[in-house]
Amino acid sequence: MNILAIETSADETAAAVTNKRKVLSNVIYSQILLHKKWGGIYPSLAKRAHEERIDQIIDETLIKFTKVEVFHPEGGHARIMQNIDYIAVTQGPGLAIALEVGIRKAKELAEKYNKKIITVNHLEGHIYSSFVQNSKGNPKRDFKFPYLVLIVSGGHTEIVLFKNHMEFEVLGETLDDAAGEALDKAGKILGLGYPAGPAIERLSSQVENKDFYGFPRPMIKSGNLDFSFSGLKTSFYYFIQGHSGKREDEKSERIQNRFWTSQNDKKLTELASSFQEAIFETLLIKTEFAINKTGINKLVVGGGVIANLYLRKLLRDLVKKHKGEVYFPTYKYLTGDNAAMIGVAAYYKAQKKMFAPDLNFDRIPRLTL
Amino acid sequence: MTIIKFKDKKVSEKTIKALKNGGLVISPSDTVYGILVDTANEKAVEKLIRFKNRPWGKPISVFVADFKMLEENVFLTKDRLSLLKEVLPGPFTVVLPSKHNVIKLLESEKGSLGIRIPDYRFITELAKKFARPISATSANLSGRSPHYSVQSLLHEMPENKKKLIDLVIDAGKLPRNKPSTIVDLTTPKIKILRQGEIVFKEKKIYISKSETQTKKIAQYILRKISRGLQKKPLILIIEGNLGVGKTIFVKGIADILGINNIVSPTFVIYYEYSVSAHPQGVFFKNKLIHIDLYNIQDPEEFKHLGLEKYLEKGNILCFEWGEKAGEIMDTLKSRGKIVYVKMKYVDEKIREITVKN
Numbered sequence: 001m002n003i004l005a006i007e008t009s010a011d012e013t014a015a016a017v018t019n020k021r022k023v024l025s026n027v028i029y030s031q032i033l034l035h036k037k038w039g040g041i042y043p044s045l046a047k048r049a050h051e052e053r054i055d056q057i058i059d060e061t062l063i064k065f066t067k068v069e070v071f072h073p074e075g076g077h078a079r080i081m082q083n084i085d086y087i088a089v090t091q092g093p094g095l096a097i098a099l100e101v102g103i104r105k106a107k108e109l110a111e112k113y114n115k116k117i118i119t120v121n122h123l124e125g126h127i128y129s130s131f132v133q134n135s136k137g138n139p140k141r142d143f144k145f146p147y148l149v150l151i152v153s154g155g156h157t158e159i160v161l162f163k164n165h166m167e168f169e170v171l172g173e174t175l176d177d178a179a180g181e182a183l184d185k186a187g188k189i190l191g192l193g194y195p196a197g198p199a200i201e202r203l204s205s206q207v208e209n210k211d212f213y214g215f216p217r218p219m220i221k222s223g224n225l226d227f228s229f230s231g232l233k234t235s236f237y238y239f240i241q242g243h244s245g246k247r248e249d250e251k252s253e254r255i256q257n258r259f260w261t262s263q264n265d266k267k268l269t270e271l272a273s274s275f276q277e278a279i280f281e282t283l284l285i286k287t288e289f290a291i292n293k294t295g296i297n298k299l300v301v302g303g304g305v306i307a308n309l310y311l312r313k314l315l316r317d318l319v320k321k322h323k324g325e326v327y328f329p330t331y332k333y334l335t336g337d338n339a340a341m342i343g344v345a346a347y348y349k350a351q352k353k354m355f356a357p358d359l360n361f362d363r364i365p366r367l368t369l
Numbered sequence: 370m371t372i373i374k375f376k377d378k379k380v381s382e383k384t385i386k387a388l389k390n391g392g393l394v395i396s397p398s399d400t401v402y403g404i405l406v407d408t409a410n411e412k413a414v415e416k417l418i419r420f421k422n423r424p425w426g427k428p429i430s431v432f433v434a435d436f437k438m439l440e441e442n443v444f445l446t447k448d449r450l451s452l453l454k455e456v457l458p459g460p461f462t463v464v465l466p467s468k469h470n471v472i473k474l475l476e477s478e479k480g481s482l483g484i485r486i487p488d489y490r491f492i493t494e495l496a497k498k499f500a501r502p503i504s505a506t507s508a509n510l511s512g513r514s515p516h517y518s519v520q521s522l523l524h525e526m527p528e529n530k531k532k533l534i535d536l537v538i539d540a541g542k543l544p545r546n547k548p549s550t551i552v553d554l555t556t557p558k559i560k561i562l563r564q565g566e567i568v569f570k571e572k573k574i575y576i577s578k579s580e581t582q583t584k585k586i587a588q589y590i591l592r593k594i595s596r597g598l599q600k601k602p603l604i605l606i607i608e609g610n611l612g613v614g615k616t617i618f619v620k621g622i623a624d625i626l627g628i629n630n631i632v633s634p635t636f637v638i639y640y641e642y643s644v645s646a647h648p649q650g651v652f653f654k655n656k657l658i659h660i661d662l663y664n665i666q667d668p669e670e671f672k673h674l675g676l677e678k679y680l681e682k683g684n685i686l687c688f689e690w691g692e693k694a695g696e697i698m699d700t701l702k703s704r705g706k707i708v709y710v711k712m713k714y715v716d717e718k719i720r721e722i723t724v725k726n
Binding site for chain 1: 630637638640717
């Protein structure tokens with residue numbers, strides 16, 4: 001069963017052809033380089049870039065799939081599409097105008113080549129990313145349900161019970177900012193550019209990921225599995241305000257600039273590390289709480305923040321303590337947004353005949369599991 | 370004692386009948402359960418004072434329907450009137466020199482009267498139909514805490530007190546709003562006699578000491594600015610530094626519209642929600658768009674956000690980092706009602722929230 005998958009939920013334009021869990025071809029066009037310059041997602045570019053590149057990305061994906069070098073758009077498409085059984089597309093959650101681009105394209109192809117569509121929740125993709133295989137079928141991880149899933153990315157922070165294929169139960173989620181977003185915002189306060197995660201990881205490792213300032217671990221005593229990172233952001237901001245000796249009514253960027261040019265690097269690394277530690281320890285505490293609460297010690301982790309090797313180590317240590325196992329996305333490109341994970345999730349939906357009944361579906365920017 | 374449901378179609382008629390007969394009526398309000406009596410019927414007022422165990426000489430406030438009825442009952446200067454027009458209807462009791470059109474027992478020894486225009490249509494309509502002020506005192510005995518449900522109220526009430534009550538209007542559990550803020554306007558310097566949920570300021574500045582309070586203030590502001598705004602979308606431009614509580618403010622607004630899954634939209638720029646609750650007096654029945662311009666750097670951006678399609682009546686657009694909305698402000702202004710909300714840190718916990726139309 002070959003699936004052509006399309007993903008345009010945020011700033012990656014991506015397409016892939018998958019067969020069961022195997023990725024036969026995969027193309028990602030990331031706008032992060034474009035966005036880096038601007039310090040965040042750049043929606044006009046996001047929408048325009050998706051629109052401009054979607055055709056080309058799908059073509060490239062199909063070319064790679066057939067290993068045909070020269071490609072004639074019309075006749076070629078039709079011939080290759082004969083080998084595609086279904087079209088999968090991300091329906092949400094995500095940026096409305098970005099999701100629309102992928103969905104429009106999926107509908108167009110479905111109509112033209114008479115294919116069924118499988119709509120996929122972006123979070124389903126992240127969950128399955130730890131089970132994605134390369135074209136040769138590696139790695140050969142079996143499913144041993146149930147799992148606890150931790151999704152940590154720029155847009156999401158959730159703990160999910162993964163009972164069986166396509167059977168999810170959200171046990172906890174962020175009530176405000178996502179962990180990745182909090183890291184990005186702290187990074188911006190520290191003048192680190194976008195995305196700030198990798199820079200914070202690097203700075204933190206220079207001081208052995210120690211905690212110097214003891215910023216709060218939000219909601220760790222809430223007794224549930226929900227997260228909240230906005231208060232942590234407040235205390236971080238307030239801490240820096242206090243130490244920069246500037247008043248609130250001044251433009252914050254100016255404060256930061258003046259502050260940071262006058263500070264030494266040591267302070268910067270200590271702040272970055274302390275903030276990262278506050279986020280990670282909160283994730284760890286909640287994950288451990290979930291393990292204790294459910295008695296499940298097999299952990300699946302997905303999302304961009306798990307590219308952080310230190311967080312991986314912390315989670316490995318945690319499951320070791322509980323004599324469990326932890327699974328991370330099988331290849332690095334699977335931590336970020338990509339269409340391969342969407343195609344793999346779609347396969348399990350197809351198995352359950354979960355097809356879109358017609359082409360009248362719309363994007364759902366706040367889609368939940 | 371008769372108990373009727375708030376939803377009862379004849380609730381208004383039955384209440385008026387009971388009031389006309391000099392009866393005591395327990396009624397829901399915008400704050401807590403209160404006791405209504407006819408303020409021109411001395412026997413009724415005496416019965417009320419007996420019911421409350423109220424020391425004689427301690428005044429009792431009154432509800433009026435509108436500013437017209439307010440001016441019929443108290444003296445006030447033009448300045449004070451325009452100040453009150455900013456905050457009323459709302460959870461405030463204002464104390465002003467009485468024109469003595471109500472029973473004297475309700476007034477203070479100095480001849481002033483506490484008066485309320487509640488943000489609660491049932492009561493303002495009632496006062497209008499009744500054509501005179503109605504008492505506005507909480508349905509607890511003096512010195513006891515107020516009640517948010519009829520059940521708890523009746524549970525605590527001694528049998529001999531129950532006999533004094535003629536009608537109880539049961540509206541179920543009321544939201545836990547504090548009693549009104551009492552503001553003394555009889556002297557040139559404004560005095561706060563009792564602090565309720567909303568801080569009374571001459572300018573539209575609110576002080577919040579907690580997330581819960583920020584939400585309540587947001588809801589209060591929404592109710593205020595919603596009034597008369599039926600034909601345009603409402604656009605809230607929320608400004609303030611990182612972590613000041615902008616998302617909390619939006620959550621407060623979303624709460625009363627029946628939306629309880631607001632999260633930060635920073636990563637995707639904006640999220641769209643469908644309104645599922647329709648509180649009275651709030652005319653936004655379609656969508657709430659929660660936008661975060663934090664990541665926006667270039668004015669060119671806005672052309673591609675697709676926000677214009679949301680500029681329709683019945684929608685609310687909440688912009689975080691609204692100060693970056695400069696480029697689309699003209700479009701927003703021409704097609705919607707803009708309200709600026711500025712949030713500032715006072716200290717790590719306390720915020721100052723300023724509203725400008």
